[in-house]
Amino acid sequence: MIKHRKKSSVTAQDVALRAGVSRAAVSRTFTNNGSVAKHTREKVLQAANELGYQVNFLAQGLNRKRSQLIGVVVARLSDPFRSGLLEGLLLEIQRQGYQAMVTEVRNADGLEETIRRFTQFRVSGVIVTSGQPPSELVNECVQHNIPVVGINRQMDIKDVDFVCSDNKAGAALAAQQLLESGCKQLAWLNYKDSTWGGINRGECFKHAIDQHQLQALELLAEQDGYQGGRQAAHQLCASQNWNIDGVFCANAQLACGFLDGMREQGFSAPQDFHLIGFDDTELTGQYSYQLTTIRQNIDLIAKQAVLNLQARGRDNTAKQRFDLVPVTLTLRATSPALTD
Amino acid sequence: MIKHRKKSSVTAQDVALRAGVSRAAVSRTFTNNGSVAKHTREKVLQAANELGYQVNFLAQGLNRKRSQLIGVVVARLSDPFRSGLLEGLLLEIQRQGYQAMVTEVRNADGLEETIRRFTQFRVSGVIVTSGQPPSELVNECVQHNIPVVGINRQMDIKDVDFVCSDNKAGAALAAQQLLESGCKQLAWLNYKDSTWGGINRGECFKHAIDQHQLQALELLAEQDGYQGGRQAAHQLCASQNWNIDGVFCANAQLACGFLDGMREQGFSAPQDFHLIGFDDTELTGQYSYQLTTIRQNIDLIAKQAVLNLQARGRDNTAKQRFDLVPVTLTLRATSPALTD
DNA sequence: TGCAAAAATGAACACGTGTTCACTTCACTG
């Protein structure tokens, strides 16, 4: 009868026994916290290696009152920008040594339940990319010392840090490009129940062209995404003698749909009108679209979001942050570069 | 001086104190496990409600040796099919009362590290949608009684359950459609370092047309995704007098790229050739592509995967499962329905 | 060599829960 393996998992106690030291020494070795002699550290590491020891994160988190989890709230991953943002967040979260918990949330109730569950796991932070967390819940997080950061959200909640693409600069870039291309009759396309980000871009765009004494026709799609943009185009073409020659869209999906919708009616960009979208996704660069867009810097957004969580984890009294992430104009076929 | 709130979080002990019962009663109330009188249950629930008590999942998991987490391994979310699959998995995982931990993994080492970390969190199950977990790691999971299920993976690992779209049926549907449409010279397009799923589809396709004494020209793209398909088209057109009139692609991204690449050369479907892809993503249905594709049933895949985890969680001795999920042919412009 | 400061060590407690095990109370039957 060989070794009687009753326990399914090997604990720090087992390692201590084998290395001939106390369990505290094992703990210190792995956390690099207290001081431990070089000789015993080696003994511990060898014993741990032989036994295949790995620390139990549940016990660790229970003791430290904090797990190395970060909660991420997402929605509508079918939008390429959103899945791209999630990918960026996952990579950055892992790079910093955390582990991501992801929840897809469809309404306010779901968001509430989700954040509550995050606190039950004692997460190190919460990243919200969809919805607006109720301030009472945020208070609960603050009490548990759990930092919350919103991405591309309306910045009106106390105790929440925000990271947001620079919509104002983006809208200005788009307006400048359209105007310098000679467009006279501008339009702004958005989903009628848009998120704050879309609305904000629209306001910034209107403000930008207002300085040139121009106004934008406001197109509001009944649906979100590709189909919404397509139908908006159909609706525009159906109206009597429209004369739009420059369109700015709240996001890439709407823009692609709008372009296809216009094509169905026999019009196209840049021949009949100029078109600029928001969110440079993989789709926008493809041959069949070649959309000129405002590009959001996903890597920077993700990095800044995690950075904020870490900073506030260290010092909870820091001032609330509002980070604007620069955007750039990517010129493609639907509104090409100017030729002097 | 009011209540001295020293503890940041309220525990079951606090609830017990307020309700005038023992802590065990509180625990029993929330787990529905032991038996508890109706009267005391109500007292406990009221006290818990007043104090805003929520069970600490770390402590719960530590005690039960199992958390209500499910680990999900993903990769390349920029592919719409993969992000769609993740979305389906998230929704199903939440629907069943679990919480998803998601990790993006880029190579075999990353996969190993990831699964190890999952076990450290004592997850209730692992879902692998990318990469092939080393069998030694799977053994470790089995020892911890953690079920593993692979989606669209090669089914060659012991103790792992598999859920896979029915590639054989899909390939047969594609072959039938192309042949009945009158195609004579078939081609098969795949990425040169494809995953097993792609390779498998190709073999099934070749087998299907072999029964009609036909062979497929094998096109292997240097890159994966849209750009790979596009370059493959360019390469095909560059070759002397090619005469392909029917193409089947390993996935939707390749197919869209191939279509665009052919368009750049002045050819299109279905006029010059028929084209069928795999993975009915949102992209394939758009006006500019209208791709005929084999549709994978994401909801069913997700449901079956979680179901398998639950089943094996209850009975670890069950026989290894290989589930084939039906696929359907979605007819669109690039290979339209037959007209009698 | 002698001595003080620093480093290393192990016992013990805390984290918050689920569950077992005696023990008490209750309801029901003959």
Add this chain to the structure above:
DNA sequence: CAGTGAAGTGAACACGTGTTCATTTTTGCA
């Protein structure tokens, strides 16, 4: 009314770790 089984209850243990606090050992210096 006595007796029996079931339901309800609380004390105590287990889960596996981090950390404090005395205590022992080592190091550095005169």
